Amino acid sequence: MLTVGIDLGTTASGVAYMKDGRPITCRINGNVTIPSVVNYSGDQVIIGIEAIYSPEVSPESTVSSVKRFMGTGNMFREKSPIEVSADILSYLKNNVERDLGRKIDAAVITVPSHFSDAQRTATKHAASIAGIRILRLINEPTSAALAFGLDRKKDGIFAVYDFGGGTFDFSVLRLRNGIFQILATGGDNYLGGDDIDLAILDYNSQLHELEIDANEKIFGKLVAKFLKENLNDAADIKKKYTYKNRDYEFLLSQNILQQVSCDFLQRTMEISDQVLLDANIDSSELDGVALAGGMTKLKLVRDKVRKHFSTTIWDNINPEEVVAFGAAIYADSIVHKNHSLLLIDVVPLTLGIETLGGGVDKIIHRNTPLPAMEKRYYTTYQDNQTGIKFHVVQGERPLASECQSLANFELTGIPTMPAGMPRIEVKFSVDVNGLLQIEARDQKTSVQQTVVVDPSSGLSPDKIVSLLEKAKKNQEQDSIHARNISLKIESQRMVKFWESMVDKIPFSFQEIAKSGIVNLKTALETDQYEDILLSRKKIEELFGPFLDDIINARLSGRAVTDLAGELQ
């Protein structure tokens, strides 16, 4: 039995599990994370690095940053965000199960702390469709805190600054005797490294008076990302970008980086200050600020955080792995009923009901500890009214129309009475996953209605049921035979991928790589599944250290080593 923690990120996803009391990352194709990118070319689903770089894929059938659209009705290549996320989760699950030779029994999946009920519900559906039993949904910064907290074994008041590829979250928490009590949280689901990559790309396309097609932007952004991540202390860095068979030189200097990311960083600090205010904690009271999310690898970001909070910075865990680590720790703690560890998280956004004038009656305020339960009483405003409509919203704005709409429901069957006589009790419960359930009851007649809030997510309830049934069937059929077939198809695709990459690795490795690929091909032709696994592993190990280089080479048409020479 295997329980894992899954960090389903906007731009990158990863899995970790516990071994000998420590969390470790399950490497996939040699990397700690895979890009959260899915390609739907023809009837194939290609995921991760391949979805970007494989010669078979076309950019217009590639879906990236789908997490930003969770809980909305947006569709990609006729797939809802839930289905795209489910494909990413399935890919992670299959790879990990094959690597460790064990089936995943259950998982803790992380979500941005700022995710609304709609987005959490969508994530839960995605996991069910991928055949993963969810132990808990936990918030990303909380998860990072768990990983650091376990590491430090120290009590106090801490903050987590979690700046990822797509989202920013900030949480303040108290750690005492293994209990992680979140005091307040806040964030922005549309603020991440992705935005900075785009800004760098925009800057360069303006420089070259280039108008890049929306479909092609994914490659442009990768060049921008490369520049951002490799600038370090250098004054500037250049990289070739090929667009419509013409070469352009993209540039990033310390000044440009500062200029394009200034507003974004400022916004993270404003959010952080607001959260500290909500937690009623002065920044001088903080015993430390933990860093999570890929963006905190940038020197610019770390310097800014250090300057803003003037307290100890915790950065000794890789910010790309730390969220999955925390999830693995908590998954393990729940399964083993390890009572030395407990999480008390909070409601991220105020939940309320629309009032007659279009305002919001706030029922559960943001930063209320979970689980939370509140009751309200409503009545009719017209004589002989037999139903009351409720519109449930989430958000901080004063008008219901400016908040996110979660559900509409109607309590019917109220006996005819003069206005104001009925007494309708509405009970709001938010569970530890941050998921809302509403029960409405007419106290006089006991007419009762339970509403499981399932907001518009691009999938009709029927479709969700049918996908779930399909997922269940898949699991039943998930015999060795079925797994072997999927292994074969995937390996055949990988062969093509590696063959296209083999001349990009150092010359001395090329012969071994080529013979490895030949071995794999032979194994594939003769259906020797043990051999397929073995030779795949060998090739993955061989390519692993060069993968980044290969990708960069793929991007610009030349090797990174050339580039390094140029920079000197």
Place this chain on the structure above:
Amino acid sequence: MWKVILYGYRCYLRQGVLLLTIMNYFEKFGIPVGYKIDENALVQAYLQEQSSFHPDANEVEFEKSALLNKAYKVLSNPIDRAKHFLEIHGKYQDVLDPEFSVEAFNLREKYETLATLKSKKKFQEELAKRISELIATLYKLENNLDAFQKNYGLLRFINSFLEKVRSDAYGRN
């Protein structure tokens, strides 16, 4: 007015009608009833209770855990705690004392005249400062419930006014 104490709940009988059933949150955590509290003792008691009743530790106690959360939230916040303190003494009223209505009126007037983001931000700070002052006053009035009630009325007004000002200024959502 009648006052009945029953199993840790207090019920108030006014004009023969049962009005309120207030659970005493102080007793829930075994800390003395008072506006001044030992915050460390509160946190300690709350976390102790949650480690037995939180759904991750105990699957069947959802409501109990939710109630502990609510009680903790009320007691840990000086404004909610003031209200609860008044409620369990049967002194809670949702009115602003005439003595303070001029101050409240002036604040409203002032907010209407503010145009710039900066001045609105400064106004928020002013309100926050006034709230801290009023909380400090409440600590001194713990034994004078009538004065406590009046000051609480103003505190409540300013706090909900600040919430409104903040939510007007709240960015994307």
